[in-house]
Amino acid sequence: MKKICLLLATLIIMTILAACVQVDYTPYSPTLPPPCNEVSGVNLNISSRTIEVGSFIQLLPIVTPLSAVEQNVTWHSSNSSVAIVSEHGRVTGVSDGVATITATTVSGGFIASAVITVGEGDGEGTAPPVNIPVTGITLTHTNITLDVGGRTTLHHTIQPANASNREVRWSSNSTAVTVNSQTGEVVAVRADGGTATITVETVDGSFRATATVNVRANVAPPVTLQSISFVGAPGGILLGSTANLTDSLRLNPTNATPIPTIVWQSSNNSIATVDNAGRVTAHLPGTVVITAIVQNNTTMRAYHTIVVPEPESGNGDNGNGGNGSGPSESLPPDNGTPSEDE
Numbered sequence: 001m002k003k004i005c006l007l008l009a010t011l012i013i014m015t016i017l018a019a020c021v022q023v024d025y026t027p028y029s030p031t032l033p034p035p036c037n038e039v040s041g042v043n044l045n046i047s048s049r050t051i052e053v054g055s056f057i058q059l060l061p062i063v064t065p066l067s068a069v070e071q072n073v074t075w076h077s078s079n080s081s082v083a084i085v086s087e088h089g090r091v092t093g094v095s096d097g098v099a100t101i102t103a104t105t106v107s108g109g110f111i112a113s114a115v116i117t118v119g120e121g122d123g124e125g126t127a128p129p130v131n132i133p134v135t136g137i138t139l140t141h142t143n144i145t146l147d148v149g150g151r152t153t154l155h156h157t158i159q160p161a162n163a164s165n166r167e168v169r170w171s172s173n174s175t176a177v178t179v180n181s182q183t184g185e186v187v188a189v190r191a192d193g194g195t196a197t198i199t200v201e202t203v204d205g206s207f208r209a210t211a212t213v214n215v216r217a218n219v220a221p222p223v224t225l226q227s228i229s230f231v232g233a234p235g236g237i238l239l240g241s242t243a244n245l246t247d248s249l250r251l252n253p254t255n256a257t258p259i260p261t262i263v264w265q266s267s268n269n270s271i272a273t274v275d276n277a278g279r280v281t282a283h284l285p286g287t288v289v290i291t292a293i294v295q296n297n298t299t300m301r302a303y304h305t306i307v308v309p310e311p312e313s314g315n316g317d318n319g320n321g322g323n324g325s326g327p328s329e330s331l332p333p334d335n336g337t338p339s340e341d342e
Contacts, residue, residue: 039068039107050117051083051093059089059114061103070107077101083116093118134163134204145214146177146188154184154211156200165204173197177213186213193217225256228292228302236307237272237282245304246278249292261295271308282308 045060061073075085082097091101095118102113136159144152158166172179172186176194179186186198193215201208233248249262264274267289274280274290285308294300 037067037069039070039105039110040064042073042103042105042110042112044103044112044114046114048115048117050119051091052120053093053095053118056090056092057116059085059091059101059103061089061105061112063105063110068107070105072106073103074106075101075103082118091116132160132162132164134165134202134207135159137168137200137202137207137209139200139209139211142209142211143214144211145216146186147216148188148191148193148218151185151187154179154186154198154200156184156209158202163204165202167203168200169203171199171201172213173199176215188213188215190215191218220257222258223253223256225251225253225260225294225297225300227252228260228262228294228300230292230302230304233304234306236309237280239282239285239308239311242279242281243306244277244279245274245290245292248304249278249302260297263293263295263298265291265293267291272306280306282306284308285310 041064043062043064045062046057049057051057059075061071063071063073073089075087075089077083077085077091077099078101079097079099080094082095083091083093083099083101085091085101089103091114093116098115098117100113100115102111104111138157138159140155140157146152154170156168158168168184170179170181170184174194174196176190177186177188177196177198179198184198184200186196195215196213198211198213199208200210229250229252230245230248231250233245234243237243245264246262251260262278264276264278266272266274266280268286269283271284271286271288272280272282272290278292280290287305287307290304290306292302292304
């Protein structure tokens with residue numbers, strides 16, 4: 001009985017104490033590490049390397065932790081004129097120099113970099129060439145004129161400027177002009193002139209451009225006429241007969257150019273007339289002076305005297321002129337005195 005009473009008294013006392021004392025209870029919450037699927041950093045398989053122009057090297061990003069869900073990075077080159085980097089981390093040397101290649105994690109923005117020197121190096125290989133096709137071709141000059149023997153070089157422009165295959169072929173469609181099939185140099189060769197079409201054609205795509213080349217024919221310089229004269233002209237003709245003085249007219253020099261037009265005159269049309277072709281016809285007995293005049297230089301003249309004899313009674317064939325053996329004479333326009341020419 002005493003034990004029961006003691007136990008009850010103890011419970012009553014503890015109840016009273018619990019009601020009088022307030023306890024501040026804060027749950028325990030220790031610091032936990034970040035979840036294992038978030039990115040915490042990045043490194044590269046190479047920190048520095050030297051490669052040659054045109055060769056490449058592969059950079060590999062190592063994202064930590066390996067269990068991170070987002071493993072992607074973005075790439076950047078500090079100097080793309082020295083080295084370029086693809087979206088997959090392949091670095092290609094462009095020209096001598098130094099470039100820093102940076103990888104940045106998509107998640108968290110963590111950065112790792114590698115210093116790439118382009119020069120003589122140990123790149124992993126040569127990047128395959130990128131083929132840039134030709135899209136067109138033009139010529140700087142499309143119409144030119146050359147003298148015989150003249151030469152010039154035609155210049156072309158290929159589009160685009162960085163086309164991979166810039167080889168072209170040249171051709172000419174005429175013997176008036178030759179063209180070097182490799183350099184585009186044209187030469188005017190035909191003496192009588194002519195026209196040629198020069199064609200340049202790209203090996204890639206067979207694009208064409210043309211130019212017209214005109215060749216001026218060889219033209220001899222003019223030879224100035226100095227004088228004209230009669231040589232071997234008939235000294236007399238019979239009544240009713242004709243004589244052609246054109247064949248007896250000589251130019252000095254004989255190769256004078258251009259050949260002049262001659263105007264013919266008779267001093268007495270009653271005795272003898274002369275036509276535009278230099279043909280003299282005798283009408284009456286007497287003496288007549290035939291004048292040859294250069295049309296575009298009327299001061300340049302030649303004179304020839306023709307005698308028309310009286311017909312002999314009983315024999316009209318024994319006159320003085322029909323045989324063409326008479327002397328060639330000239331008569332000056334001022335005093336009528338015979339002379340060779342003027």
